[in-house]
Amino acid sequence: MNVRAPASDLPLMLRDVAIVAGEVTILDNIALTFGVGPPTILIGPNGAGKTTLLRAAMGLIAATRGRISWGGRESAPPDRRAILFQRPVMLRRSAAGNVRYALARAGVPHAARAKRASELLADVGLQGLERRPARRLSGGEQQRLALARALARDPSLLFLDEPTASLDPAATKAIEDIVRAVSARGVKVVMSTHDLGQAKRLAGEIVLLHRGRLIEQAPASEFFARPRSEEARRFIAGELLV
């Protein structure tokens, strides 16, 4: 249910983006475009810059150099994009209270929030847990609640930062099912992961980062069948990229 006027942050364009913190270059000359389509999965070893790229793409970090634009606008408030952090923080409220809060911040009228919160909780499989204190949910449930909170913003662009990093297979499957359902509804998902199997299961497109540089961007089938770079070949083969 869309409760607000449609608008889109797509395409998301990063043009020669560099992010430098002190002496450290975290991202270096990244040029990427994300348009409508199946999920884009960011892969790469620790320290590759995946989280920083997601935060910059969300608008939480300013680029030191280069430009980022959303739907052609360079200063777009994050009204139609949302992010799920690797370790999301639950607000000190009930599960439904967390979603209602996000709905309120997204400008959803008060009268519509309770019903919409129930719908979103049902979408992520948390029906019946509306009144449960959010911080008492299991890790997997908290991730799904955070996902419901992100979806409350009715995003056209959804960033997921290793959303299943600390989850068991059942909880991982639940998250992956939601990602597929969200993507099928036309939301552009950009997600980072360390899990190559997960990348194969979900990706329409793969972006490989290494040491802050873009190594390869390709459709998933092509990336896994015919990797163009040495780093991609080694990463797919399970070798350690250091």
Next chain:
Amino acid sequence: MTGDGSALHMVLTGDPALLAIVKLSLIMSLSAVVLAALIGVPVGAFFALTRFPGREVAIVALNAMMGLPPVVVGLAVFLALSRSGPLGSWGLLFTPQAMVIAQTILVTPIIAALTRQTIEDLWAEYRDEMAAMNVGAAGRIATLVWDARFSLVTALLAGFGRAAAEVGAIIIVGGNIDGFTRTMTTAIALETSKGDLPLAIGLGMVLITIVILINALAWGARRAGERYAR
């Protein structure tokens, strides 16, 4: 033991003089805590969420003010409210209002400093989520104060403890006038100096009981709230 027996009798029979003193003490301390909360919570939140030159020094000063000597505050308020003082025209010296002002000055730094610490800790947790949800400054403060409300009860209790136990400031600005500005603590001091121990002991018993009861109530409210919200 005679003193204890008489004091207990005064408490159990609801001695009018004792009740009047207890009532004034409660009204005064609770008023001071409410006023201090209205000032201290926003000030604490401001210190927690803003960055400005000299902030560290200001925080050290705020924390130091938790240890303000009551007699010095009492003296300052006395000088301000005395006839020749800058606020002398208000005519508040030796009134319960003057005592509330003095106690508010003593309690506000406690509530502000504890609020700052509580809000700052919660802000460290919430910062990313608030940014991602594009929450503005006013929304952040409201959210953090609301979500920290059970922790802030502790700050209010600390403030109430300070107000309820305080004697040095209020005896200076209130004058300990019988039936008008006499509170439990000032009466205890007076009666002890006069050697009239039954009333002093009775008031002491009531004071301790009230402090325990209010703390127990606040603790219960906090636990109940935490069960729901955490």
